[in-house]
Amino acid sequence: MKTNLKSMRWHIGVFGPTNAGKSSFINWLTQQPVAITDPTPGTTTDPVEKTMELLPLGPVVWYDTAGYNDNTMLGEERVKKTREILQRIDMAVLVLDGQTWGKQEKDWIHQFNKMKIPFLIVVNHSDYIPLNESIEKELNENQYPFLTISSIYSDDQDRTLIKNQLSKLLPDKIWVEKPLLQGIVHENDLVALVIPIDLSAPKGRIILPQQQVIREIIDQKGLSMVIVPEKIPLLSHYCNRKPDLLITDSQAFEEVFRLTPPDIPVTSFSILFAHQRGNFEQLLQGAFHLRKLKKGDKVLILEACSHHPTSDDIGRVKLPLWLKEYTGEEIECEVYSGHAMPSKLESYQLVIQCGSCMLNQREVQNRINEISNAGICVTNYGLAIAEMKSHLDRAIYPLGYSYTKDALSCAGRIP
Numbered sequence: 001m002k003t004n005l006k007s008m009r010w011h012i013g014v015f016g017p018t019n020a021g022k023s024s025f026i027n028w029l030t031q032q033p034v035a036i037t038d039p040t041p042g043t044t045t046d047p048v049e050k051t052m053e054l055l056p057l058g059p060v061v062w063y064d065t066a067g068y069n070d071n072t073m074l075g076e077e078r079v080k081k082t083r084e085i086l087q088r089i090d091m092a093v094l095v096l097d098g099q100t101w102g103k104q105e106k107d108w109i110h111q112f113n114k115m116k117i118p119f120l121i122v123v124n125h126s127d128y129i130p131l132n133e134s135i136e137k138e139l140n141e142n143q144y145p146f147l148t149i150s151s152i153y154s155d156d157q158d159r160t161l162i163k164n165q166l167s168k169l170l171p172d173k174i175w176v177e178k179p180l181l182q183g184i185v186h187e188n189d190l191v192a193l194v195i196p197i198d199l200s201a202p203k204g205r206i207i208l209p210q211q212q213v214i215r216e217i218i219d220q221k222g223l224s225m226v227i228v229p230e231k232i233p234l235l236s237h238y239c240n241r242k243p244d245l246l247i248t249d250s251q252a253f254e255e256v257f258r259l260t261p262p263d264i265p266v267t268s269f270s271i272l273f274a275h276q277r278g279n280f281e282q283l284l285q286g287a288f289h290l291r292k293l294k295k296g297d298k299v300l301i302l303e304a305c306s307h308h309p310t311s312d313d314i315g316r317v318k319l320p321l322w323l324k325e326y327t328g329e330e331i332e333c334e335v336y337s338g339h340a341m342p343s344k345l346e347s348y349q350l351v352i353q354c355g356s357c358m359l360n361q362r363e364v365q366n367r368i369n370e371i372s373n374a375g376i377c378v379t380n381y382g383l384a385i386a387e388m389k390s391h392l393d394r395a396i397y398p399l400g401y402s403y404t405k406d407a408l409s410c411a412g413r414i415p
């Protein structure tokens with residue numbers, strides 16, 4: 001995996017009690033002053049994030065977290081933030097000293113196992129705190145992977161050992177191995193990208209998902225052109241061939257569907273991302289659930305990163321308006337931005353989440369699981385908008401999906 005995108009890096013959380021040497025471990029391993037170290041307990045408060053290249057793992061994001069045994073009022077808040085990190089990490093390092101092994105450590109290991117997060121135990125401070133024999137016996141009996149180091153005296157050989165151990169823990173296959181356009185765009189295909197320049201378009205640049213798609217078209221040796229929606233009718237005038245695919249910002253679906261001849265396949269950036277990250281069929285079922293919404297129902301709109309809302313904001317203005325037009329009813333919408341989700345999901349009838357381009361796969365997956373475990377349907381922006389603009393079938397066709405209108409549960413790949 002080679003990437004500079006944060007969402008596509010390995011995310012590693014470092015956990016442990018206060019003063020176990022979490023920060024000094026990260027600094028020692030990376031040989032950089034990544035984390036703040038101080039003998040005063042509780043120096044790391046909110047989780048500290050640091051991106052870097054760490055061979056042989058490749059690009060990673062470290063999360064240096066607050067000690068989980070902080071019992072102060074402020075400590076409770078810190079521990080909550082530390083726990084939230086579990087949602088987005090691909091692996092965990094539990095840093096302890098050689099005399100610490102109790103209920104809290106076992107609870108954290110239980111939590112890693114429950115969330116299927118591979119972990120490594122690092123017993124730090126071996127230069128002045130020897131590993132207790134009974135703790136060593138218990139780690140061995142449970143077959144927990146552990147290594148003993150001193151972040152002051154351990155050398156390159158130990159660093160290599162730990163990095164190799166971490167790299168063995170990496171999940172075998174993750175979504176980044178599957179390109180966004182695999183099987184969808186082929187060599188010499190002509191792809192038209194439709195990017196509306198409205199109030200919410202950032203000044204002077206195009207956003208990350210759009211950049212990623214352009215890069216992938218180049219990788220596939222295809223041809224791309226970037227246009228605004230109103231230029232779609234000119235495509236036939238300027239090109240001596242029809243585009244093989246048109247990929248649009250989902251917000252422009254209505255205009256794009258209206259202007260694009262029916263023989264040109266159409267999908268959206270956000271639908272491509274949903275397709276790449278798995279759970280596509282589940283999100284598709286969520287889009288069908290829009291048909292069941294009724295007066296007074298509540299819809300949760302999740303945006304994975306915060307931005308300054310504009311007067312035509314997708315989550316706060318357009319989606320609520322389109323939901324009202326589509327259902328003909330008053331639908332209550334609530335918007336949540338960032339990594340957190342409301343604790344009482346049961347009060348919503350549907351969750352619509354953004355393209356989640358800033359989240360890694362594990363966090364997207366955990367979000368979807370948490371919503372589904374609460375018995376709530378979930379879909380994403382692109383699928384929801386395509387459904388509300390009456391062209392869901394057309395928007396999923398380029399990805400090889402179709403469904404019969406009278407049997408919604410039959411959504412599936414076209415054989």
Ligand code: SF4
Nearest residue numbers: 304305354355357358
């Ligand atoms: S994470 Fe979501 S809200 Fe943030 S830029 Fe990506 S799609 Fe938009």
